[in-house]
Amino acid sequence: MNIISPQDWFQLQSPPALLDVRSPGEFAKGHWPGALNLPLFDNEERAEVGTLYKQKSPEVAFMRGLELAGQKLRWYVERAQELAPSTSVAVHCWRGGQRSQSMAWLLSKRFQEVKVVAGGYKGIRNAGRAYLNEFSRPLVVLGGATGSGKTKVLQALLQQGETVVDLEGLAHHKGSAFGALGESAQPTVEQFENDLFHAFLSLDAHSARSIWLEDESKAIGRVYLPNELWQKMMAAPLVQLDLPEEWRLENLVEDYASYDIEALRSSFERIRKRLGGQNLKAALEALDRHDFTTAAAIALRYYDKAYGLSLRKHDRQLVYRLQPSTNDPSLIAEELLEWWGHYSLVGS
Numbered sequence: 249m250n251i252i253s254p255q256d257w258f259q260l261q262s263p264p265a266l267l268d269v270r271s272p273g274e275f276a277k278g279h280w281p282g283a284l285n286l287p288l289f290d291n292e293e294r295a296e297v298g299t300l301y302k303q304k305s306p307e308v309a310f311m312r313g314l315e316l317a318g319q320k321l322r323w324y325v326e327r328a329q330e331l332a333p334s335t336s337v338a339v340h341c342w343r344g345g346q347r348s349q350s351m352a353w354l355l356s357k358r359f360q361e362v363k364v365v366a367g368g369y370k371g372i373r374n375a376g377r378a379y380l381n382e383f384s385r386p387l388v389v390l391g392g393a394t395g396s397g398k399t400k401v402l403q404a405l406l407q408q409g410e411t412v413v414d415l416e417g418l419a420h421h422k423g424s425a426f427g428a429l430g431e432s433a434q435p436t437v438e439q440f441e442n443d444l445f446h447a448f449l450s451l452d453a454h455s456a457r458s459i460w461l462e463d464e465s466k467a468i469g470r471v472y473l474p475n476e477l478w479q480k481m482m483a484a485p486l487v488q489l490d491l492p493e494e495w496r497l498e499n500l501v502e503d504y505a506s507y508d509i510e511a512l513r514s515s516f517e518r519i520r521k522r523l524g525g526q527n528l529k530a531a532l533e534a535l536d537r538h539d540f541t542t543a544a545a546i547a548l549r550y551y552d553k554a555y556g557l558s559l560r561k562h563d564r565q566l567v568y569r570l571q572p573s574t575n576d577p578s579l580i581a582e583e584l585l586e587w588w589g590h591y592s593l594v595g596s
Contacts, residue, residue: 249352250363254375257338257365258449264361265332267339269351270294270369274342278438280372281446284331286324286339288317288347310346317350324351325358336361344368373438376445381476383448385455388588389481391463391564392489394424394551395496395544397577398462401489404581411451411459418443421469424551425518428469429507440471458592465558485567487584493548495575500544509535512543522550567591 257263267286268279271294275285289297293316301309317324328337337359341347344367356362365372390398399416406412420434421427428434435443451459461481466473473481491499504512516523516531523531527546534542559566568587572580 249356250361251344251366252338252363253366254372257363257372258375258379264334264336264338264363266365267328267331267337267351267355268369269339269341269347274369277436278369278373278442280369280376281443283340286328286331286351288324288341288351289313313346321354324354328355329358332359335359336363338363338365340365340368340372342368343370373442373445376442376449377474377476380445380448380474383453383480385451385453386458387461387480387484388458389461389463389484389486390489390584391486391559391566392491393496393555394548395493395500396489396491397496397499397575397580398489400499400577401580401584402460402462404577405460405584407578408581408585410581410585411455411457413444413447413451413459413461415444415462415464415473416468418447419468419471421471423464423468426504426512426515426547429504429511429515434469434471437471441474444474444477458588482562482564484565486564487568487570487588488566489580490569490571491575493545496548497541497544498575500547501540504544505540509538516543516547519547519550522554523547 257266266280266283268275268283269286269288270279271287271289271291272285273291273294275283275287279285293313297309297313297316300312337355339348339352339355339362341351344364348364348368352362352364367374390402392398399414399422402412402414416422416427418435419440420431422429422431434440461484463486464473464481466478512535513532516528516535520528523546527549531543531546534540534546568591570580570584570587572583574580
């Protein structure tokens with residue numbers, strides 16, 4: 249059995265399978281990306297042992313846990329072999345305590361090498377958060393009013409060799425009342441943070457090249473950007489796309505007109521108070537006529553106002569406002585990079 253720190257785990261070039269021995273419920277709430285669940289206790293067993301620990305004593309809880317686990321020793325080994333068909337494996341529990349130590353002892357009878365991550369899941373999360381807090385590569389934030397096509401421009405930047413962290417992709421949400429359309433269910437806040445920590449850990453920390461992110465509110469649907477990243481984004485240079493309303497409406501219609509009318513109606517209902525009764529009525533009537541351009545124009549009245557308020561509230565460092573010569577995301581990305589290369593060279 250080899251105990252390693254979370255920092256050492258992050259630095260492994262070819263890490264073994266990571267087995268999370270917490271209960272399925274704990275795992276579903278949040279787990280490290282790539283981890284596989286090998287629960288020592290199921291949800292009901294964990295609740296029972298936890299109750300005994302609080303109401304009786306640690307000794308009583310330990311003996312009951314031993315009784316429950318003793319019935320599944322063969323299953324643990326066979327399941328571990330299914331999850332990690334190799335000669336080495338790593339395990340962790342919540343804080344690197346009895347659950348992971350016990351499982352590591354058992355698995356050491358089958359695997360040539362078993363690593364235990366010190367501090368468990370909590371330690372891994374804390375290390376991931378600390379890494380993000382200390383992350384020093386420069387960030388550049390791509391902003392612009394609703395319909396500016398920021399996500400597509402970021403995708404084009406990625407295709408052209410730039411480093412991009414797709415916050416909306418990690419959140420499974422596009423950040424507005426319409427943001428859940430076409431997306432799978434959002435992760436928990438805890439899981440979103442894990443995925444975000446992992447995304448930054450996957451980047452080359454020693455590179456001097458900037459990382460592009462989309463300008464976001466702190467909340468993206470039902471998840472939130474951790475303060476460690478939010479503060480860096482607020483201090484990062486903001487590059488704003490300034491597209492004419494005609495192009496922005498084209499983008500919105502292209503992105504949303506294919507969705508079910510009832511789903512679009514529900515999204516408009518979510519901003520009823522902000523739109524006002526008359527605007528909402530007009531938007532819903534436009535949807536019924538399949539007049540998506542009119543409906544999108546009504547939505548822009550609210551979102552443009554909200555975006556302007558957000559910029560003023562946070563006193564952002566706007567370093568450049570690009571008025572593209574085209575509505576083609578690839579060409580917009582090229583224009584951005586031409587300017588960014590000059591800006592990075594001469595400095596602000």
